[in-house]
Amino acid sequence: MARKRKRSMTDDRVNSLKKTKPNLTAQANQTNQPELNQTTSQKKIENAWASCEIASPIPCSGNNIINMDKLQDGISQAALCRHCKAGELVLSQNAGAREGWAVVMRLTCTNCGIVTSFNSSHNLPGSRSKEVNRAMNLGMRSIGRGNSAATTLAAILQLPPPIGRKPWSKHTQTILSQVHDVSDTARLQVARRLKRQLIKEGSVPGTKADDADKTDSFIDSLTVDVAVSFDGSWKNRGFSSHHCIVAAIAQETGEILDAEYICNxxxxxxxxxxxxxxxxxxxxxxxxxxxxxxxxxxSSQAMESEGVRRLYERSEDTKLRYTVFVGDGDSKSFLSVTKAKPYDVPIVKEECVGHVKKRMGTRLRRLLNRMAGMYFYNIGVP
Incomplete structure (x- = not known):
């Protein structure tokens, strides 16, 4: 007599899934009525079906790099002239009206000959300059490159050449002016937060803790002495860089109070x-x-001390006085500040424990490596 085959767990699982397969038609009519008694298998199957749905089209916005031949093919297959309802539309460019990456496109009907023109980029608010050219300038400046690098990039991507050097310089100056405005606003806001914190801690003479909640105009009128550390960063190592940025950092909040760019x-x-x-x-x-x-x-080595001196000279623009100089072991910056005498009050220098620890550890490790394998006699140690 043949032995009956034992049912496996796989068969039970398959049969269970078949029984619990969701009714997609019914669920489509009850999208707002969630099933409370669904099993785990039903939920998994529903999620699988949901992932297979066709995504809805995304509206076109912003800028895209489009191959012009592909765009012409798409227009020819899907569009007809709205005037004569018969002719195809041929895409072309008006070479004489190009401004950098902004070009004037023309759609010409093959039947009636009517031409529709449009620009590939919007104008900037209150200006005739194009958005794409300003964005290109900002993007290249953000990665430390200029007009020549933009020309190379355009040639590789088979894009029109960027704007010339004079309009490029005008865009750069406009962006720089706006960056200065944003920077001044940020400096003022950081100074306000620092003053409010010091007032709450009782570190500002003549104020109470409740004064921290007063208006911005009251906070801006206060002259507060703060402790600040300074740090310089160069583009290249070895004091051979022509570019340096020096930052003033508040010890109480850790925020950057101000920064200065130096170039020689x-x-x-x-x-x-x-x-x-x-x-x-x-x-x-x-x-x-x-x-x-x-x-x-x-020189490149003197950039940091020059930047610190400039930061001290304009610190009172936000009614702050950097009366405590937290150094990093380099005395040149502090000497340049004391020589300039930016305030009528003395400036006290304090050393950063972290920098002292770092410098001492570096020298001890260097000494240990230099004396490795050496033996000492008669040094007076039993």
Missing amino acids: LCRECTDNSMDKNSDEYINWIVEHTPNCPRNFSG
């Missing part, structure tokens, strides 16, 4: 071969000076 190189000034006494050079220098990136003529 300008390629245009260095590469200029005109006679220094000629009228041509004088006219050029008058036009170039407001846009010249060089704001320091000293």
Whole structure:
């Protein structure tokens, strides 16, 4: 007699799934009525069906890189002239009206010949400049590149050349002006938060803890002495960089109170071969000076102390006085500040324990490596 086959767990699971397969039609009519008695298998199957649904189309917005041949094919297959209802639309560009990456596109009907023109980019608010050119300038500046790098990128991507150097410089100056406005607002807000915290801690003479909740105008009128640490960062190591940024950091909040950019190189000034006494050079220098990136003529090593001195000189713009200088072991910055005498009160120097620990540890490890394998005799130690 043949032995009856034993049912496996797999068979039970398959039969269970078949019995619990959801009725998709019924569920489509009851989307707002969740099932309270669903099993785990039913929920898994519903989730699987939901993941297979076709995603809804996303509205077009922003900027996209589109192959013009593919765009022409799509227009030819899907669009007809709305005037004659018969002709196809041929896409072309108006080369004489191009502004950098902003081009004027033309749709010409093959039947009636009517032309519809439109620009590929919006104008900036209150300006004739194009959004895509401003965005390109900001993007390249954000990664430390300029007009030449944008030209190379456009050539590789088979895009139109970017805007010329003069409009590129105008976009850069506009962005720089807006960055300064945002920076000034941020500096004021950081100073307010620092003052309110010090008032709550009772570190501001002549104030009470409740004064921290007063209006911004009251907080802005207070002159407060604070402890600040300074740190400089160069583009390259080894004190050979031409670019440096120095930041002032509040010890109580850890926020950046202010920052200064230092540069001691300008390629245009260095590469200029005109006679220094000629009228041509004088006219050029008058036009170039407001846009010249060089704001320091000293060495790369002296950039940090110069930046700290400038930060001290403008600290009272936000009614803050950096009376406690938290150093990192380098005395040059503190000496430049004491020599400048920015306040009528003394400036006290305190050393950062973390930097002292770091420097001492580095020197001890260096000494240990240098004396490895050496033996000492008669040093007076039993």
